Amino acid sequence: MPDLFEWLCRMGDNTLVLGHRVSEWCGHAPVLEEDIALANTALDLIGQTQMWLGLAAEVQGEGRSADDLAFRRDAWDFRNCLLVELPNRDFGHTLMRQFLFDSWHKLMLTGLCESQDDRIAAIAMKSLKEVSYHQERSADTVIGLGDGTAESHDRMQAALDRLWPYMGELFQPDAVDDRMTRQGIAPDLAALRSGFDAIIADTIQEATLVLTDSRFAHRGGRDGSRHTEHLGHMLAVMQVLPRSYPDARW
């Protein structure tokens, strides 16, 4: 069962880490409506995390819970892609990261609805409704800010240039992914690329932004081998309460 556990952690850690990052905006967004939108997006992602990590804990069979996996693992045990652990920076950067992740996430979940594992297909079908809504909003916002003022355009272009090299990791399957695909549990990551490129190209063009031709890709998040230095700091904040007061109940 280690493959399935590993793979479920990849799904659950993506939504957990991005959910936490997005929640950092709560009370800080530029306008009230955006604050609420970001908080709601974070809430959906944390809800999805409970399902993915809940199933991961169940298949692991060591009596751990989703909370144990979220709060009692350290950076090297996290299996999220590097993209989601990057700091929020400005609002445009946060929304560009969201748009890139949402666009991949939506395609991935669509593929997972056909999973041979009914438990995974059920989580995917439930999550897809929420993620389609996220993607619609993040794409709209990328267009609005890209095709906005000179200032917002430049910030969105800078965000795209900075984040693009982190996308490749999500389309490069390793041995675990290959085995999941062969068993009919998950779609082939490499095969999602053309659909993704088409969605991105349309939105980026409408946003009057320019996509680099480079396919250089940072990697090391999905197998935990080379997380960025940002993840440890984020976990320190996210885990401080349960680590300081283990087994506290309220």
Added chain:
Amino acid sequence: MTATIQQMWEWLGQVPDPEIPVISLVDLGVIRSVDQVGGEWVVTISPTYTGCPATRVIEMDIQTALSARGVAVKIRRQIAPPWTTDWMTDSGKAKLEAYGIAPPQPSGGPQRCPHCASTDVEKISQFGSTPCKAQWRCRDCLEPFDYFKCI
């Protein structure tokens, strides 16, 4: 006295949604089935949004309401098929509108302003005060209102 299935549904129909108390949990469409399994009542619910904090309150409210009738229940969560606003009852939709929340529409936006019935409405934000709602505004009476998202 043992409860009948019909009574169980009647009682559940009196449990208000914790966030939008004008509609019941049955109106909301989250109660999928009520069964008696080996002498034990099992209520199956489908959560609306995965991260909605109301889900746990809903479970607690069901337990409380039914235990007040002398019935102990086990609650089962079911995520597939996923909850959809199509499961909301017509009376639930009418109650929402009377309360000032525009009910879900397949077109993806409110049919009319719940305050003045004008169809000249615009979206303020895709998200609102709870995961299930978006913020809209009426261009005639100028009042903002919640729209129950159609999913």
